[in-house]
Amino acid sequence: MTALFDWLHTVFIEQFNFWIVLGFVAQAMFMMRFVIQWIASERVGRSIVPVAFWFFSIAGGSLLLVYAIQRQDPVFIAGQGLGLIIYFRNIWLIFKEKRRDPTI
Template identity: 45%
Template structure:
């Protein structure tokens, strides 16, 4: 069995990358005085998602694993919409596309304790707690489904205001789940994220007020 310090270290590193993507997005949004969707936001998301997927497997936590599996491919699609994905070497694209699938296959075929059966019967996670975590992760993941649909309609990668509202809702539920699970990685990551989500909402509505008050040429 792997040492807990290694597992938590991996988790904190993954959350650090997720936090870095939010800091980049926040800094560039503040600079532009409007909410923006930078390339680096999605690139960091892709790497962090793979690492957090591994962390979820090592923690035997299907809530974490399920959320990352869906979000990963939405990050990928946003990179395509921003014409960044095509610039990656072909071997890196193949590796990225196959990484989550290989992780899921590992869960079903591995003879180690990190398999799907042990994860589904983790004695540290009750059915009620799984339900709360699944609801929170579903809402949290749905934000990217909503964001992708919105972006596809506008033919560019965008972060609409409802994306941040859904993010805050899902994040608060996941924080409650993580507190019961005693998972400092998820707790700290989600608390930090909630602050950035809230700031993006403020930026969006500040921009709307500024646009309404701007003089129009007659």
């Protein structure tokens, strides 16, 4: 049991700095996209993806990418980098569609 407490202390206390705070803020922003999607879906009674979902995806993904670069984690960098391309593409498609049909 002591080994577990030592590990928890090392991971959550000794390493605590600005980058850990940024990582938690980024993760919270990224998580908000699911909260927004859930609330929007509950309101209409079916599954939908509101535009705010993509903005939270971009904000959280960008911060997580910065965090991953600072941590020098190639798996995390690749995952967030690819995700950002997809999020920006979805925003582009939404705005392109709204320009064609302003009633959307």
